[in-house]
Every structure is written in C-alpha cells, then in structure tokens.
Amino acid sequence: MAAQQNRLHKWLISGPPLAYLIVFFAIPVLIMVLASFRNPGEFGGLAPLLNDESGSREIDLTTESYGRFFGDFLYTELFLKSLAYAGVTTLACLLIAYPLAMLIARSSKRHRDLLVLLVILPFWSNFLIRVYAWMIILGPQSVFVSALNHIVGWFGLAPLTLLYTPFAVIIGLVYVHLPFMVLPLYANLEKHDPALLDAAQDLGANAWRRFWRVTFPLSLPGVYAGAALVFIPALGIFAIPDILGGTEGIMIGNVIKQQFLDTRDWPFGSVLSMVLTVLAIVLAGAAAWIAKRART
Amino acid sequence: MNKRVVLLWSAAILAYAFLYAPLAIVVVYSFNDSRLNAEWVGFTLSWYQKLFHNEKMLHAAWNSLLIGITASAVSTILGTMAGYAMYRFRTRLLPVLILAPIAIPEILMGVSLLIFFVLLNISLGMVSIVLSHIAFCIGFVAIVVRSRLAGMDESLTEAARDLGATPWTAFRLVTLPLIMPGVVAGALMAFTLSIDDFVITFFTAGVGSTTLPLQIYTMVKIAVTPEVNAVSTLLMTLTLALILIASRLAPGSLRTQ
Numbered sequence: 001m002a003a004q005q006n007r008l009h010k011w012l013i014s015g016p017p018l019a020y021l022i023v024f025f026a027i028p029v030l031i032m033v034l035a036s037f038r039n040p041g042e043f044g045g046l047a048p049l050l051n052d053e054s055g056s057r058e059i060d061l062t063t064e065s066y067g068r069f070f071g072d073f074l075y076t077e078l079f080l081k082s083l084a085y086a087g088v089t090t091l092a093c094l095l096i097a098y099p100l101a102m103l104i105a106r107s108s109k110r111h112r113d114l115l116v117l118l119v120i121l122p123f124w125s126n127f128l129i130r131v132y133a134w135m136i137i138l139g140p141q142s143v144f145v146s147a148l149n150h151i152v153g154w155f156g157l158a159p160l161t162l163l164y165t166p167f168a169v170i171i172g173l174v175y176v177h178l179p180f181m182v183l184p185l186y187a188n189l190e191k192h193d194p195a196l197l198d199a200a201q202d203l204g205a206n207a208w209r210r211f212w213r214v215t216f217p218l219s220l221p222g223v224y225a226g227a228a229l230v231f232i233p234a235l236g237i238f239a240i241p242d243i244l245g246g247t248e249g250i251m252i253g254n255v256i257k258q259q260f261l262d263t264r265d266w267p268f269g270s271v272l273s274m275v276l277t278v279l280a281i282v283l284a285g286a287a288a289w290i291a292k293r294a295r296t
Numbered sequence: 297m298n299k300r301v302v303l304l305w306s307a308a309i310l311a312y313a314f315l316y317a318p319l320a321i322v323v324v325y326s327f328n329d330s331r332l333n334a335e336w337v338g339f340t341l342s343w344y345q346k347l348f349h350n351e352k353m354l355h356a357a358w359n360s361l362l363i364g365i366t367a368s369a370v371s372t373i374l375g376t377m378a379g380y381a382m383y384r385f386r387t388r389l390l391p392v393l394i395l396a397p398i399a400i401p402e403i404l405m406g407v408s409l410l411i412f413f414v415l416l417n418i419s420l421g422m423v424s425i426v427l428s429h430i431a432f433c434i435g436f437v438a439i440v441v442r443s444r445l446a447g448m449d450e451s452l453t454e455a456a457r458d459l460g461a462t463p464w465t466a467f468r469l470v471t472l473p474l475i476m477p478g479v480v481a482g483a484l485m486a487f488t489l490s491i492d493d494f495v496i497t498f499f500t501a502g503v504g505s506t507t508l509p510l511q512i513y514t515m516v517k518i519a520v521t522p523e524v525n526a527v528s529t530l531l532m533t534l535t536l537a538l539i540l541i542a543s544r545l546a547p548g549s550l551r552t553q
Binding site for chain 2: 006009010013014016017018020021022024025026027028029031032035046096097099100102103104106118119121122124125126127128129130132133134135136137139141142143175178207232233235236237238239243253256257260261266269270273276277280281284
C-alpha cells in the first residue's frame with residue numbers, strides 16, 4: 001500500500017517535467033536524427049515522409065546526405081578547421097587561466113570568493129554584447145587598432161585588419177569561454193596540499209621544477225575538465241564567427257545555420273548537426289575517460 | 297613579496313583586464329557624444345533617449361520580458377518538481393533528460409526544435425520561443441533546487457509526517473519554505489537565461505517575435521551604432537541586479553554553473 005502510494009507520488013511529481021522534456025527535447029532530437037536520413041523537399045525543408053508518387057506507399061529513407069558529407073572533402077575540411085579553432089582557443093584559455101586559477105587558489109580564503117565571482121560576473125552579461133564589444137575593439141575605427149598600426153608602421157609593414165578574420169574569431173571564442181577554464185582549474189588547484197610543495201623544496205627542487213613535477217601533474221584532471229568545457233562548446237558555436245569572422249572565419253555552426261535558414265536543405269543540415277553532436281559526445285566521453293584514468 | 301608572487305599577480309591582473317575591458321568599453325561608449333566608437337568627444341545621454349524612442353527596440357524588450365516571465369514561471373514549477381523528484385525518488389530517465397539539454401551543442405537544440413515546430417505546423421513566434429525556453433531552463437532550475445534539497449535536514453519532513461501531515465501538507469508547510477531560496481534563485485536564473493538566449497531563439501523565432509538579443513544581433517549585423525552600447529549597458533545592469541539578488545537568496549547556488 002505504502003509502496004504503491006510512493007509510486008503514485010513519484011509519477012505525479014516526476015511525470016510533468018519528464019513529459020515536457022520528452023515532447024520538447026527528446027522527440028525533436030529524434031526527429032532530427034530521422035531527418036538526416038530523408039530527402040530534401042522540393043521547396044526546402046523535408047520531402048513528404050510517404051512517397052506515393054510511384055503509387056507504392058513506401059517510407060522514403062536515404063543515406064544520400066551522409067554520402068554527400070563524406071564524399072565532399074570540403075565539409076571534412078570545415079570540421080577540421082573548426083576543430084583547429086577550438087583547439088587554439090582551448091590552448092589560449094589554458095595559458096590565460098592557469099596563472100589566474102593558481103593565484104585564486106593560493107590567496108586567502110577571504111579573497112577567494114570575490115576573485116572567483118569576478119571571473120564569473122562577465123559571463124552573466126549577454127553573450128552577444130560580449131562578442132559585440134570585440135567588434136568595437138578590433139574594428140577599423142578603434143583606438144586600439146590605430147595604435148597597433150602605428151607601431152606596425154614603424155617596422156614598415158602594411159596596416160593590419162583585425163575584424164572579420166580568423167584571429168577575431170579566436171579572440172571572441174577565448175573571451176567567451178575563459179571562465180569555463182578558470183573554474184575547474186581553480187577547483188582542482190585549491191585542493192592541493194601545500195605540504196607537497198614544501199617537501200619538494202626541502203628536497204632541493206627549485207620553483208620551476210616544483211611546478212612541473214608537483215603542481216602541474218596534480219592539476220591534470222582540472223586541465224582536462226576545463227579543456228572539455230571550452231573545446232566542446234567552442235566547436236559548435238555560430239554567433240561568434242557570424243559576427244566577427246567575415247567570410248574567411250566560418251565554422252561548422254555557420255554552415256548548419258545556412259543549411260536550415262538559407263539553403264533550406266534540412267536533411268543535410270541535420271547530417272552536419274549529427275556529426276557535430278557525435279563528435280561532441282565522443283570528445284566528452286574521451287575527456288571523462290582520461291580524467292578517470294588520471295585519478296587512479 | 298617575492299618575484300613569483302609579483303609575476304602571478306601581473307598575469308592575473310592582465311586576465312581580469314582582458315575580462316572586463318571590453319565590457320567597460322561598451323559602457324563608456326554608450327555615454328559618448330559621437331556616432332563613431334572611436335574618440336571620446338563628450339558626455340551625453342542622447343543614445344539612451346534615442347533608445348526609448350526606438351519602436352522596434354521597445355517592442356523587442358517587451359517581447360523579451362513577456363517570454364522571460366512566462367518561461368521562467370513554467371520552468372520554475374517543472375524544474376522544482378524535477379529537482380524534488382530526483383532527490384526523493386530513484387529516477388533513471390529524468391536526470392539524463394535534465395542534463396542532456398545543458399550538455400549538447402546549443403545549435404542542435406535550436407535546429408531540432410525548428411524542425412519539430414514546422415512539422416507540427418506550430419507557427420514560429422512567441423509561443424514556440426516560450427516552449428523552447430522552458431525546455432532549456434527546466435534543467436538549470438532542477439539542478440539548483442536539487443542542490444538546495446541536498447543541504448536540507450531530512451528529519452524535519454519526517455517529523456511533520458510523524459505528526460500526521462499528509463505528504464502534500466508536509467511538502468507545502470515544511471519542505472517548500474526550506475527550499476524556497478533555491479526555488480527563487482532557480483527562477484531568477486531561468487529568467488536571466490531566457491532574456492539572454494540568442495541561439496535557440498534565433499531558430500525558433502518568427503516574424504514579429506523579435507527579442508532583445510535578436511534585435512541587437514540585427515543592429516550589429518547592419519551597422520554598429522552607439523544605441524547598441526546603450527541597450528547593452530542597460531541589459532548588463534539588469535542582469536547584474538538579478539544575479540546579486542539570486543546570490544543573496546541562495547549563496548553558493550551560482551557556483552553550480
């Protein structure tokens with residue numbers, strides 16, 4: 001009786017959110033998986049599911065869009081380019097975040113929360129505003145760029161264009177994802193036992209050696225977690241290359257957007273989204289696996 | 297102070313400058329009396345004035361507000377239920393569906409909802425945006441509520457039940473007041489996420505349902521005017537205020553981010 005009542009409560013409480021997420025998340029994703037095996041419609045979107053032109057009412061599925069993806073190196077190249085952008089972004093984030101996370105972890109408990117908050121705070125301002133800010137900084141009228149070109153001029157080089165280049169895309173990606181690198185690194189570094197460093201010092205290790213032989217190896221789980229949190233979202237982003245990248249700085253997300261809104265080839269757009277998602281899941285799995293191995 | 301500490305501090309200060317300088321520039325230029333985001337000419341409030349007479353912008357702000365309120369209200373209820381269910385019962389599917397929308401690439405959720413709405417003949421507009429926002433906000437509310445429940449003293453609910461309260465009464469009179477700060481923090485978080493969302497809204501919006509981020513996107517794509525600086529400054533102030541309230545109500549809950 002009590003068990004039965006408990007089951008009833010469980011369904012009453014978990015049922016509505018579960019139903020909502022099934023209808024507005026799981027089903028749309030499954031439809032997209034199905035859409036990747038479909039033909040594009042005559043006027044864009046999808047062709048009718050039942051192909052009855054020939055009289056036979058067969059369900060019309062095809063792997064043509066996948067064939068197109070794997071057959072044309074252009075798209076593989078695009079993925080490789082996006083992977084490279086995400087990779088450079090991750091590395092840059094790591095280089096900027098590491099000293100910051102170390103400082104926060106080693107500062108007094110009283111200051112720590114404030115320093116962490118200062119890292120998170122910009123993250124809460126609108127995403128587009130943060131990208132737009134770099135349009136001002138890297139734009140042709142910017143004070144920063146004219147100062148830079150002044151210096152470049154001394155060396156007799158042609159003035160630089162920064163906006164609408166891959167460089168601008170990387171800057172934007174680093175800026176938006178930096179907190180995701182700092183936080184896991186800090187969470188890891190904070191747990192290190194300072195006695196280990198004292199011991200290393202007593203044994204004659206200099207600062208450089210102490211860092212590379214003690215601190216850095218111990219921080220690897222944090223590095224992997226941060227890398228996953230930066231790399232995976234950076235891979236699928238489309239607004240940053242769209243606003244800062246011009247034609248040259250396009251990433252995979254831009255082509256997905258194009259397929260859905262401009263070309264309206266939904267099956268092919270779905271294939272691209274599927275490949276992106278599978279890649280993201282594989283990378284997340286790999287990161288979790290490496291982190292687990294690093295711990296044992 | 298030794299050399300290493302100085303080095304560490306300078307690296308950190310540079311990193312903080314990198315984080316804040318762009319936002320500071322937007323704020324400063326929003327008060328600059330020049331159409332160009334270049335030299336400082338003089339102080340003005342005219343960009344704010346222009347903003348409040350910009351029909352499109354006001355309409356977009358109104359849309360964002362409506363969507364944010366509706367989406368956060370519904371997702372707070374559903375998210376609280378989900379968080380409570382995950383805490384109280386053994387659930388297998390629910391945690392997966394709670395975490396998956398947060399973990400997968402945002403663009404995937406956007407395009408899959410686009411296909412979904414078009415195939416179901418649900419016209420793209422305010423309704424489709426609200427439905428989509430609820431879908432991605434539920435998870436965040438659930439996580440905040442779940443973490444608040446984890447810190448709760450279980451014996452309080454048990455005492456209420458021993459004293460003869462029905463499960464519903466015990467929840468309403470004991471559990472709910474105790475987790476209320478978490479619920480409110482979750483609601484504010486959902487509201488912020490909804491107001492700020494660009495990617496999913498971009499794919500699920502239709503004619504006449506432009507939100508503030510979409511309007512900013514359009515303006516930025518056409519021409520950069522200081523009006524964008526002004527609206528950005530206002531939006532940052534609003535978000536900051538909401539975050540301060542949320543962190544007051546549920547310290548630590550923002551760290552789950």
